[in-house]
Structure formats: structure tokens, C-alpha cells
Amino acid sequence: MNISINPIVALLIFPGGLCLLAYGLVYEFVDRKLIARFQNRVGPRWFQPLADFIKLLAKEEIIPASVNAALFIVLPILALAAALTAALYVPMFGLQPAYSFSGDLVVSLYLLSLMTLCIGLAGANTGDRFSLVGATRALTQLFSYEAPFLLAMLGPAIALGTWNIGTINSAAAHSWWFMITQPFGFLVALIGLMGKLELPPFDAPEAETEIVAGALTEYSGRGLGIFHIGRDIELVIGLTMISSFYMGGLSSPLDFLWKTLVLLLVTALLQSLFARLRIDQTVGMWWRVGTILVLVQLLVIIGGQYLAPLIKPLIGG
């Protein structure tokens, strides 16, 4: 679907900005509610994430004495800004991306990683033991899932011969779902997204029973609220990217809605099925299994592209 929107509107209200904030909160609610139901709990009411956010904004923000105050304040804003910017390059709500250029896939993936970097820095900025351990774990985890996740997202890009998200999105609609032709990539991308968002079972960086809230232990009030909503937005963007790449593209808002919600359902199921992995188990799993799976798949894709012209005349294609 192609609707031309005034760039300012696109940036601030729809599909970026306010609309995205609201959407992030809605998805957080759906996620929490689903997990609660899987765990036989009642779960939150629909406005709970919004209420949490407003409450956090209204609370006093305590800046610890030992931190670099400027960094402490800027980091959550930077994380949120990165997430919001990344949203402009992906087909939000099934519309054409608000902006696009030929290498925007790499840029948006980088913008998505900025969140984790900010969290890691935020943890390292404070002198708190739990924050330091949390930051170390967050960055360790970043190094473990980032490469496989990136490779998994490159799978469809290489197969379609373009690194432009908008083009991949529209081209994906005209071929088989990549979920079927590149199952490993899909799996790694989905689980990589869970690692990125530090969702269980990859929540070692913020394991409350060990290190309280991990890197964000010292954060309170506004900073914490902004980090939270940044993560919600990243959830939406991540789901949008994976469904547009691997689930046959997003051509309309309805398409967007059901595909991302199905993915969210799957992640919620995965979140409630497993016990938390230790950080060494996470790293081991990603490098021993995840990376190898996507590498094999990438080799198959690249090999296939070289072989296809050779085979085609033989089978009369």
C-alpha cells in the first residue's frame, strides 16, 4: 500500500512518533497478557503499560552521585531516538517505509543494536555492582546474538538481491514465504529478536533473582520509562521486520496486524516455555548452533544463486 504522507507528520505522528509509542504499548500489553494466560494468571488490563509509563514519567528521577549525569540522562533518550528512527525505514502498518535508500537494512539493524549498546553503557556508567554485572552480560549477549541475527536478516536480502527494506518487503510478497524456503534463518531471526529484547529465556542481563534489574538497576522515573518504551518500540520494529522478510511481506495494515500478532504469540509461547539460560549457555548456544545454522543457510543461498543459471537451461526453465 502506498500513501504519501507529509514527512513531518510521518516523523512525529504517523507512522513514526506518537502512533508508534501507542503501538509499542499495545504490543507490550498483548505480550504480557499472553504470557500471563499461558502461566495461568489473569494478567494486566489493557491500559496497564500506559499507566506504568505515565507513572514512571511522573516519578522523581534519582541520579546517583557516582555517575556522569549528562550520560545518565542522554542514554535513554538516545536509545528511544534510535528505535524511533529505525521505524522510519521499515514498512510500519503495512505501508511503504517513510524513508528509504539502497542500504537501509544495515542502518536499521544498527539502529536496533544501539538500544543494547545504550543499556550496556548505562550500566557501566553507574558504580553499582548489579548494574556492572548486568552491563557486562548485556554486551556479552549482544556479541553472541548480533552476528547470527544480522546474517539471518541478510538471507532474504541476498536471495532477492537488494538491501533495501522496502524493496525486500514488496518482492517478498511475490515469492514463496522465506519462512518456508529459509527456515533456519527465520528461527534464528525470531530467537535473535528475543535475545535483543532480553526476553526470557534470554533475560540473564536483567535476571531479577541474581542482579535485581541488571544494567538499569540505578534507573528510576523518566529514564527507566523511556528505556521501557524504547524496548516496546523495538519489539514492534523487530516483529515488523521479521514478518515482512520471512512471512511474505506486509502489503496492507491487515496483513501487518495478523502477521506481527502471530509472531508475537509465538514469542510469548517461547518466553513461557523455558527456564532462564545462563549467560555462558546463551553465548554457547548462539555460536555453536545459531551461527552455524545461518552460515550453512547463507552458503546454500549464495551457492544456489551461482548454480541456478547453470541448472536452469538443463531443466528447461
Add this chain to the structure above:
Amino acid sequence: METKHEPEKFIVSIGPQHPALKEPGHFEFTVDGEVVTNATARLGFVHRGMEKGTEARNYVQDLYLMERVCGICSHVHAMAFALGAEKLAGVQAPPRAQAIRELVAELERIHSHLLWLGVAAHEGGFDTLFMFSWRDRETVMDLLELISGNRVNYSANVLGGVKIDINDTQRDALHKGMDFLEERTHHYMKVVTEDETFLGRTRNIGLMTKAQAQLLGAVGPTARASGVKFDVRVDSPYAGYADFPVKLITEPAGDLEARFVVRINELYESYRLVREIIDHLPEGELSVRMPRRIPEGETISRVEAPRGELLYFMRSNGTDSPDRVKVRTPSLCNWASVLTLAVGHKLADMPMILAGIDPCFSCNDRMVTVNRGSNAENWSWEDLRKYGIAYYK
């Protein structure tokens, strides 16, 4: 520039307030990266002066006080106290009362083990198991409420017997509850022995050999998971355990998984016992008369709490209140094993190793001996109260 650089120690201190701790305790883990190189514990944050408190009350009042030593295993404390007082007075509670004591003790063990299963799963980041086991635990809480009127402090004991009886409706409800729980427990057994991610957190973690367990003085399921054949219910049966014997359950492995398996197998054993007791409840009186003044003497009363051997030392002086009551709870015996096992493990394993002994802080924080050098002091209840007020001012 001849400054000597000691390698800086990175100490992660956990508690007294920490999300992993349901009760206050303080632990310091010296870590090298993620690996723990040293562990220390400081206890005593919930010291309430209960032992001293018993001396200022009479035996009947003490029974209520001791029931409140622990919020999870309240019945065994009252039972240990009642058994001790009865032994001193030379009174024997009637068989029906003894059987009901055992019944409530086993129901309490079921609720305690299910609670522990949930807490341990939560420490390992497996919240689904936590929620499910606590939901099912409600069944046994409701049953306890049905037979005693209370969910936590059942107050089933009186000196010389029990005050609750089991009627037919309660018997049916207990049967139904046990059937439901047994079916659920099969599921939990499957989860803790087959779930790959969970096994990754429990198998070969916190390994304690039989020799280590004996050396460190571990008790209860913690020791039995290392193959130590010790259970007060079997070794020196009290209350109804002579008539309704319990099977000793051990596991040789000694790791966290074994501690899960031992406790779940004990659940099966408890379901069996509860059924057997309510089906063959001896007829007769519920209590016998107990003298108000208890003759001079001292005794040790041992019972098997859900966490292990609970020991009461009681000394009477011929009046209606005890001269000294000393409580030694199972958690206290198991601390040494935690601090020893912690070394060499990952920081992420700490909550589970800690939870593996099913620690109960309030239980073991009671009396701190004030013994400054040679002038050992003997404090009265009033002195202790004043000291407490001054300390916290």
C-alpha cells in the same frame, strides 16, 4: 612508586533486601567475572527473641508462640514443642491425636515442598513452573483450611493431643485433593527431569557428595539428595509415624536435580501417607489431660520438618513455664553446604543453589549468644527488650 597492587576484589553483595530473597539475609559473593570465588553469609536480621520469650510465658502460651517461629512449617514447631512438653510431663497423647498430628505434618510438607518447587523455579527464571506449582499449592492450602480453619498457622496441636478432628466430608475432600495433586506432581516430575533448559540449570550444579554432606552436617532433603540415609521420621518415629511408617527417600546424585527429585518423591510419599491415615484413622479421644506445672527435667524433641531435622531442647523447672527452650532449625545446618558449594559456580547459579536447601531465614534467626569475652551475660526478657529498643533507635 612502590605501591603494591592487591588484585581488586569484586564483591556482589546480595541482601538484606534483594528480589531473590523472600526473607532478609546478607550474602557476599566474591566474583571473578561470573565465577564465584568466595561466599559469606550474615544472618540474624529477623531475630525476634522467641526462645527468651518462651521463658516469660507458660506452656500453653508458648505453644502458640512456637507455632509462629516459621510461617511455612508452623505445625512441626508446635508439634515438636508439644511432644517435648508431653515427654517432660510423662503424658502420652492418644493414638488418634498422634495420627492427626502426622496428617497435618504431611499436608504441611506437601504445601512446603510445592512452595519450594515454585520458588526454586523462579530463582532459575522459570516463572511458568512457579505459577503452576503455586496454583496447585492452593489445593493443599484449602484442605488445611478445611480441616483446621487456618491456611498458615493451623494451630492443630494442644498440649496432650490435638484440637481438630477429621469428619467424612473432610475425608472425601482430602482424597480428592490428593488425587488431583498426585496427577499434577507427575507433570512436575516430568518437567524437572526432562526439560532441557531446566536441566541445564540443575544437572551437575551444586554437586555435593555423601561424604561432604555428612561433613558439613546437612540435613533433610538436601542431605538425602546426596544419598545420606537420614530421616527422623524413619530413624526415631514420633507422633503417628510408628503406626503409619514413611519410606526413606534418597537420591545418589547430589546435584540440584537430585534435590528436586527427592522433594517430588517425598510429595508422592506424603500423598500416600495422607490417604493411609485418613482411611485408617484410629478411634478414640483427641486429647488427654495435661498438668499445668511440668515436673523438673530436660528433654530433646526431634521431628522431621519439611526442610530437615528440627530439634527442640527443653528444660523445665517445675513451674508452669519452661526454664529454657532451644530451637535448632534445619536451615541452620544447611548453610555450611551452601557457602561451600557456591565456590567455583557461576553467579547465575547462586540463587538456585541458595534455594536448593530451601532456606528459611526467620526460622534460624532467633537467639544470638551475647558472650563478650569472660563476662558472659544472662539476659532477662526485660533486658533483651530494652536492648532491642536501644539497638534499633
